[in-house]
Amino acid sequence: MIKVTIKCFSQVKYALGENELVLELENGSTSSNLEKIIRSKANGQLDDISLRIAINQHYESEDTELKDGDEVAFIPPVQGG
Amino acid sequence: MVKVKIINKPITPFISDDSRKQDGAELIFNGRVRNTENGKEIIALEYEQYEGMAELELKNIAQLTCEKFPINDLFCQHRVGIINIGEISLHVVIWSKHRKEALAAMDWFILRLKKLVPIWKWAIMTDNTRVPSECEH
Numbered sequence: 001m002i003k004v005t006i007k008c009f010s011q012v013k014y015a016l017g018e019n020e021l022v023l024e025l026e027n028g029s030t031s032s033n034l035e036k037i038i039r040s041k042a043n044g045q046l047d048d049i050s051l052r053i054a055i056n057q058h059y060e061s062e063d064t065e066l067k068d069g070d071e072v073a074f075i076p077p078v079q080g081g
Numbered sequence: 082m083v084k085v086k087i088i089n090k091p092i093t094p095f096i097s098d099d100s101r102k103q104d105g106a107e108l109i110f111n112g113r114v115r116n117t118e119n120g121k122e123i124i125a126l127e128y129e130q131y132e133g134m135a136e137l138e139l140k141n142i143a144q145l146t147c148e149k150f151p152i153n154d155l156f157c158q159h160r161v162g163i164i165n166i167g168e169i170s171l172h173v174v175i176w177s178k179h180r181k182e183a184l185a186a187m188d189w190f191i192l193r194l195k196k197l198v199p200i201w202k203w204a205i206m207t208d209n210t211r212v213p214s215e216c217e218h
Contacts, residue, residue: 009131010201011213054199057134073131073199079214080128080135080159080200081112081171081191 002027002068006038011076015045025066031055032063038074049076083143084156087136087200092169095156104153104176108183110191112171114164118204118214126214128161128170131199135159142193150186152177157190159200 006021013019016038025034031053039046051074053060059075066072084095097107114126143155154176164170173190177183202214 007131009129009199010203014213054131054134057131057137059197073134075131075199076201078195078197078199079202080198081195 001025002029002066002070004034004066004068004070004072006034007071007073009073009075010079011046011049012038012042012051012074015042028065030063030065031060031072034066034072035074046076051076082154083140083147084154085136085139085143086158087130087139088158088160089162090160092158092160092172094169094172095158095174097174101176104178106175106177106180106183108175108177108180108187110171110173110187111169113169114166116166121204122207123166123204124207124209125163125165125205126170127163127203127205127211128159129201129203130161135161135199138198139194142190142197145193146186146190149189150177151182152186155186155190157194159194159198161200163205 001024003022003024008016008018054073054075055064056071116122143157146155152175156174158172160170175183175187203211204214205211
């Protein structure tokens with residue numbers, strides 16, 4: 001098993017009611033596996049929201065295998081400025 | 082040269098003085114908090130950041146802007162936390178030899194910032210409820 005930390009922001013934080021989650025996942029789990037888990041925890045509140053993934057504070061465009069200790073964020077559309 | 086900062090207090094604009102001899106253009110942009118959100122009155126915006134990543138992305142975009150356009154310097158401050166109506170949330174200054182490249186670089190920089198820097202807005206409504214902002218401009 002691996003343990004990853006999920007940072008929650010904006011609509012993800014609103015939907016999950018948490019700033020941060022720590023989850024244990026099967027070895028070999030990927031970012032898309034984790035995204036499905038996060039979306040299911042949101043009970044539909046994230047269904048219409050596109051999420052970009054960041055692993056260890058860098059955007060990843062491909063499905064990526066997660067490692068023990070990774071920090072993951074599912075980034076809803078950003079709104080800086 | 083690039084200088085970027087994300088701060089949690091009112092923005093003090095970068096110094097504008099007469100020391101720059103090679104720059105014919107000094108372009109300043111201030112983004113301020115409006116009093117409405119999707120037609121509804123608000124009292125403030127709260128800006129949330131992904132601490133660490135937001136400043137990294139901002140710096141990357143500033144550096145890319147300097148590589149893409151013939152500008153000399155780009156300085157940027159982005160404020161986070163609660164920002165009242167009328168206050169500055171984003172302050173950018175670009176210096177270049179001529180105005181055209183500074184104007185193009187400013188537009189490109191801000192567009193990229195709005196697409197990539199992990200910062201979000203929460204609208205604080207007149208009844209003090211706090212909701213994720215839906216503004217994407």
